[in-house]
Structure formats: C-alpha cells, structure tokens
Amino acid sequence: MERVIERLRVARRALSTLQELTTKPELSVVERDAAIQRFEYTFEATWKAAQMFLIVIEGITANSPKSAVRACWQAGLLNEENAQRALQMCETRNMTVHTYNETLALSVYRQISGYADLLDLWLKAMEKKV
Secondary structure, eight states, rough: HHHHHHHHHHHHHHHHHHHHHHSSSSOOHHHHHHHHHHHHHHHHHHHHHHHHHIIIIIOOOOOSHHHHHHHHHTSSOHHHHHHHHHHHHHHHHHHHHOOOOOHHHHHHHHHHHHHHHHHHHHHHHHHHOO
16 A cells, blocks of 8 residues: 555655646746656656556556556546546657657647646545545
8 A cells, every 4th residue: 555655655745746747837848848848747647556456456467558548547536538538648758759859849739738737636546545
C-alpha cells in the first residue's frame, strides 16, 4: 500500500507543476514547450500510479498506459467518456514524445488544460479509494 501512496504523491506533485503553467494567461514558446514536457512526465507518473494501484488494490495487471486506462474504467475509476478522453491523451502523449513540430506543439498545448483536469480527476479517484 505504501508504494501506491508514494506513486500517487509523485503524480500529484507532477500535476501541480503542470497546473502552474496551465493557469498563466500567456506563455512564451519556451514556457509552452515546458508545459508540454510537464504534461509528458505528469502523464507518465499518473499512469504508473494507476498501474501500481491496479496491482495492489484491484489485483489487475496493466502493462501499458492504454491497458491501465481500460482497467481503470473497468474498476470504476474513470467513466466511459473520461476513459475515451484518457485514451486520446495517451495518443497525444505518444505524439509529443516521438516527434516535434510547431503545429503539433500548438495543438497539444491547447489540450493541456483539459488533460490536466482529467489527470486530476483520475488521481482523485485513486486517492479516494486509498
């Protein structure tokens, strides 16, 4: 259980760094790129927290972000709509990690605030059950 709690703490701290940039009214290009990087590591911390939660609390093994999202939906941590959004978030994260271009960066940045809200909801659902 301690490992679950620690992973949730790490994810929550990562999310707070992301939220710090989503509340700024105007960002420079460097800040925008930092927000994208923060999104990437917050996503990683959150799905890994979910992975540990699923193993320890639910007895479910999820070896990838998408399988963790699906298992969280089955476990009632995400509703169907949020699970679909989380799967799209997985795709967005994959694009940001493997390629970079200005159009993609702008598109991803526009989605980050909504993704931060979704990550917060996901973490709260796990924190509530722990």
